[in-house]
Amino acid sequence: MTEGTAQASTPTARILNGSAVAAAIRSELKPRVQAFAVRHGRPPSLHIVLAGDDPASHIYVRNKERAGTEAGITVTVHRLSSDVSAEAVRDLVVDLNRDVTCDGILVQSPLPGSIPKAAAQDIFDAIDPSKDVDGFHPTNVGLLVQGRARLAPCTPSGVIELLTREQIPISGLHAVVIGRSEIVGKPMALLLLERHATVTICHSRTRDLPAVAKQGDIVVAAVGRAGFVTREFIKPGAVVIDVGINRVDGREAAEAIFGAGSQRLADFEKKGSAICGDVDPSVAGIAGALTPVPGGVGPLTIAMLLKNTITAAEDRSSITG
């Protein structure tokens, strides 16, 4: 067992309540949703394409559907079987592009394995950038780089909202982003840079990753490995943002992460599995502030999806009248 374990220290970090910030964002969206509905005779609408039977995807989509409906958005889920053809998915996207009552389109990743990678890319690229509420279309990614995004990826823009609303300064600080995915790492780095952080992007090939991460006044962990970021990665007092949502099934792994005798290990024993971030719980003993998992970045991602949907609806209606 390394030093990065739960019993090594008492939590001191301020816990950043992502759920509360997400609730605040969602409540701010309500008047926008209502104003849109009054003006256009219908609420903003989000269409989600869900192909196949990946259990995690079904949970994510259900959460998005519920949150959207609660916000007053019309959410339509298009459920397609796991043997659907790439052509059929693409045709659906093209239809949704043409549908003037559709404001936002989200094709849930991953698409079924039967759809080749290039065809999957074609499907994502086919989404009208003005309806691309995930912010993954190349045109929206390019606008993000150029500091003029209207629809930015939900997770990193949720992190920026959290930092801003929690009055954590960004400008002039050194932010370290661990992970370089298209959907989190890279856009996160660009958004932090836009807010005048000095930004370092690390990944699997980074040499002496703990030492590099330890320079961060802000550390964003987006690697997808449970408990990967331990105390030795973190400068005392740093702000740590945990983007990971990892399922832990093994008891040994759970004890290594949560610590013997911890409440979270007891919860694990009851359920037989647990959700764990990329950050080891012991980091709470050294960080200045920390997002929990669950209840941190996850709810923010969904809140920003709703915000993007309303923004897309407003922007499109300002063009089409």
Place this chain on the structure above:
Amino acid sequence: MTEGTAQASTPTARILNGSAVAAAIRSELKPRVQAFAVRHGRPPSLHIVLAGDDPASHIYVRNKERAGTEAGITVTVHRLSSDVSAEAVRDLVVDLNRDVTCDGILVQSPLPGSIPKAAAQDIFDAIDPSKDVDGFHPTNVGLLVQGRARLAPCTPSGVIELLTREQIPISGLHAVVIGRSEIVGKPMALLLLERHATVTICHSRTRDLPAVAKQGDIVVAAVGRAGFVTREFIKPGAVVIDVGINRVDGREAAEAIFGAGSQRLADFEKKGSAICGDVDPSVAGIAGALTPVPGGVGPLTIAMLLKNTITAAEDRSSITG
């Protein structure tokens, strides 16, 4: 006078000959140009829009025109007066988009001051991404982020070519990019990241910039300030890429940068001005390798513009037949 001056040490850095690498790139383009010309009955064509009378722009365009012509590309320069309307420039771009014999479009920056910033942005955005040989269109920038660019910005992709051909490893090294412009800093960081460097992006708000830069195994200076990067920024043996092209007019500044008694100061005395990079010449005494200015990154930028033009021509012809 700071320690970062020419007389402080003897040059030891290997000088990276950008001109020679650019010549090699250009010679590799010849068979592609010829094959295209044979197949299509005309050479690839580049159209440059030059509005106004900025002297530096006129020099840049002349250099691009000459290099293109030497490579066998048809280069057409559209010279517009400094009081041209934004609409007229935009109309020209739209015409060039439609012109099937036009393969590449470059609108030289900056556009005249009489064209408002938003209108200038509209002009650049109007360029068909498949003809965008500068690689500045949001769609091309987004594809770059996603690691699937066909047309990448010329200066940073030229730097990658230089590093590759000079057999300087990138993967796993720490690269520090000083400057975060759309045309150099950001795409440079993304291209280095794609080649598996750990990347730090610094800028004017970075705290203790010399200490951050000194971590770099590779340092790319793109700040636009003559001699800004001094010895204290550089780890002994680091590879230093100087993207700056700055005009030095004052004798005092020239002596501070080039050093009393230096050949370059003597040249300055003769001409009354000199071109100087962002890197202080004294860095040659500590760096492991260094690009000179002139003769470093500048020729590579032009070579990559020609390469993009041919790539655009080939890609479009593979679609249109």
